Amino acid sequence: MSRKKILYVEDDNTLAFLTSDNLEQHYEVVHFANGNEAFEAFKKNAFDLCVLDIMLPGMDGFDLAAAIRELDVEIPIIFLSAKTLKEDRIKGLKLGADDYLVKPYSIEELILKIEVFLQRSQKHVAAKNSTHTIGAFVFDPENYALTKGKETIMLTERESALLKLFIEHKNTILKREVILKSLWGTDDYFMGRSMDVFISRLRKIFREDESIRIENIPRIGFKLVAPE
Known part of the structure; x- marks a missing residue:
């Protein structure tokens, strides 16, 4: 079975390396440090799930999520952010994100959430394809x-x-x-x-x-x- 493809956007090089290294044991991970570059890649490639930081150069995570939602209303989106304010979490979820993890987060929790949303997405696709x-x-x-x-x-x-x-x-x-x-x-x-x-x-x-x-x-x- 082909590995699920994840768009991971994070501009902190150390965190990006550690997270990518762990996620790549389970998924195909495509990493970008810039929101604009990530969106260009999203338009040209098929991804199964997006993991987005919020504070990004170019297009920030909120704008990136909104742009992604314009093209795909169903792909799961998980925010990873140092922003802890309730207003930021609400804004992220209102933009169509499926979850919002506050840094520092555990890799185990992130992988668990990714699995939950991938399984939910697969079930939805199966239901759509049941005609x-x-x-x-x-x-x-x-x-x-x-x-x-x-x-x-x-x-x-x-x-x-x-x-x-x-x-x-x-x-x-x-x-x-x-x-x-x-x-x-x-x-x-x-x-x-x-x-x-x-x-x-x-x-x-x-x-x-x-x-x-x-x-x-x-x-x-x-x-x-x-x-x-």
């Missing part, structure tokens, strides 16, 4: 939404669960009892009739895309046929 493309449609199971172009069709929770199950088994036969037990916990007759209604509604929606169809496999189940 599924099926033909001309984009399916968002978390929000029960099926979008085609500018049109969004809202599904019921059960319809969304059914479509998600079909997509997970795309182009393979799903037995009726497997669908019923997965979604209803039972394969009795009345639940089967409800399932047929939901499948009919999905078929009606997918009529707009000839590359998608839900095939009935007699006495066995169904198959969602769609482009890979």
Whole structure:
């Protein structure tokens, strides 16, 4: 697995060396002592997290964080500063920083915070990437939404669960009892009739895309046929 890339901005050479040396055991660290240079690098490279001092030559840490937030509203930002005033901490957090550590800080605490924010960021990306493309449609199971172009069709929770199950088994036969037990916990007759209604509604929606169809496999189940 590739190492996470951290933008570290600190103009104190001794502190920068010690912090970089420790962080580089875990991450790829790109260090700058100047805020303007750091921002130029941010615009040209992909980083996973930013660690910023506040008192910097060129663009200070507050301005740097604001500029970074203009380009990326989600990247985690941690301030490291000798500024201990509550007003400075509040200003930093209002600018969109995720945390504010006061110098002197422990490397262990910094690494712990970095790990927390990297994991949170990864989960957020995973959630964002949880949509599924099926033909001309984009399916968002978390929000029960099926979008085609500018049109969004809202599904019921059960319809969304059914479509998600079909997509997970795309182009393979799903037995009726497997669908019923997965979604209803039972394969009795009345639940089967409800399932047929939901499948009919999905078929009606997918009529707009000839590359998608839900095939009935007699006495066995169904198959969602769609482009890979």
